[in-house]
Amino acid sequence: MTDLNGFARQYIEVWNEPDADVRRASIAKLFAEDAVHFSPSQEVRGHDELAVRIENAYRQWVEPGEHVFRSQDNATGHHNVMRFNWGMVRQSDGETISVGFDLFVLAEDGRIQADYQFVDR
Amino acid sequence: MGIVPRFNEIADRYIAMFNEPDDGVRRRRVEELFTEDAVYIMFNNYPFVGHDAIFKQVTVSHRIYVPLGFRFASSHNAVGHHNLVRFGWVLLSADTGDADMMGSDVLVLAPDDRVSADYQFHDRVSSVPYDRLRPVDELFGDVLNADELARYREAFANVGRWRGAVASD
Numbered sequence: 001m002t003d004l005n006g007f008a009r010q011y012i013e014v015w016n017e018p019d020a021d022v023r024r025a026s027i028a029k030l031f032a033e034d035a036v037h038f039s040p041s042q043e044v045r046g047h048d049e050l051a052v053r054i055e056n057a058y059r060q061w062v063e064p065g066e067h068v069f070r071s072q073d074n075a076t077g078h079h080n081v082m083r084f085n086w087g088m089v090r091q092s093d094g095e096t097i098s099v100g101f102d103l104f105v106l107a108e109d110g111r112i113q114a115d116y117q118f119v120d121r
Numbered sequence: 122m123g124i125v126p127r128f129n130e131i132a133d134r135y136i137a138m139f140n141e142p143d144d145g146v147r148r149r150r151v152e153e154l155f156t157e158d159a160v161y162i163m164f165n166n167y168p169f170v171g172h173d174a175i176f177k178q179v180t181v182s183h184r185i186y187v188p189l190g191f192r193f194a195s196s197h198n199a200v201g202h203h204n205l206v207r208f209g210w211v212l213l214s215a216d217t218g219d220a221d222m223m224g225s226d227v228l229v230l231a232p233d234d235r236v237s238a239d240y241q242f243h244d245r246v247s248s249v250p251y252d253r254l255r256p257v258d259e260l261f262g263d264v265l266n267a268d269e270l271a272r273y274r275e276a277f278a279n280v281g282r283w284r285g286a287v288a289s290d
Contacts, residue, residue: 040202078164081240083227101207103227103240116205116227 004075008084011102011112015069016056016062023058024051031115032107039117066091072099080106080113085120128199131228132208135236139182139193148184156235165243165276165283180264181273186222189249190215204230205226212247223257224246226266246284251277 011030017023027050031037037044044053049077059066067088075084083103087096101121105114138150152172155161161169161178169178186193197211212222215241225244230239254260257273265273276283 038203038205045201076242078242079162079168081162083240083242101205105240107237116207116229118200118202118205118207 002081004077004084005071005073007076007082008071008073008086008102011104012069012071015057016060018063020051020055022110023054027051027054029113032109032111032113035107035115037115040119057062058075061088067097070096080108082106127199128206128208129195129197131201131206131230131234132195132197132199132210134226135208135226136193136195136210138178141183142187144180147179148172148176151179154236155239156185156231156233156237157240159235161239161241164243177261177264177269181261183254184215184260185249185254186212186247186250191221191247206230220245221249251280 005066010026012118014026014030017026022045031047031050034046035050037050042053044050062069067090070087070089071086072085075082077083081103083101085099085101087100088098089095090097098119101118101120103116104112105116107113134150134154138147138154141147141150155172155175156169156175159175161175163178165180171176185222191212191214194211196211199206199208201207207225207227209223209225211220213219214221222243224241224243226242227240228236229240231237254277257265257270257277261273
């Protein structure tokens with residue numbers, strides 16, 4: 001994979017996506033069928049659980065119109081792994097109020113096999 | 122899946138393995154820390170799979186840097202959840218105390234709390250003049266086979282080609 005930041009932005013856009021069908025299609029495009037996603041408070045496996053996980057985050061943070069997720073465009077990678085940071089930005093003043101880190105282990109087809117998420121603040 | 126205790130302790134053990142001067146003790150540390158089929162993936166190298174391969178790479182790192190007065194140190198910022206541990210580390214110069222190399226790792230732990238996958242990223246590559254080290258046969262001849270020696274010989278001779286790449290393959 002060459003465009004790591006582009007891939008990270010596609011991933012982040014799923015978390016901002018308002019349309020459930022589009023979100024679902026993007027999950028299928030980005031994640032392997034049996035992908036795992038571990039965050040500090042969540043452990044989900046497969047497209048169905050990912051769709052619920054990401055929809056819940058959308059409802060909590062993005063849908064009220066107060067926040068949006070942004071990649072920090074600092075993705076680096078080697079072999080089948082990549083990492084990057086993202087922020088949750090408050091719409092009213094552009095302040096980044098939460099910062100996280102994801103490490104992806106990619107499957108042979110380039111989709112995410114494992115998504116290890118950390119929230120730094 | 123339970124909470125993994127003592128994230129910084131795991132990071133400390135990982136770092137101590139790189140600083141361990143005794144080959145036999147370092148080998149035991151590898152076996153204590155990693156599962157038999159563990160994978161260790163860093164940039165600019167093929168994935169190291171299993172105790173033998175990981176021991177060789179840790180030994181190469183030790184023998185490059187420690188005799189030059191460097192030591193590895195954890196950044197003591199380890200965090201974790203589920204079976205994951207993430208932490209930063211530095212390679213410190215004994216002369217200046219400055220960090221000559223920096224990076225971070227995400228470790229995936231097996232049910233027995235040993236590492237089954239180690240995903241390593243470099244944020245700063247060492248300034249060590251790899252192309253002016255002692256010959257690789259002298260440094261690693263007792264540990265690496267001929268193919269492995271040739272690989273490091275080539276990598277060290279062409280340090281300018283990969284030093285700028287940092288975390289990119």
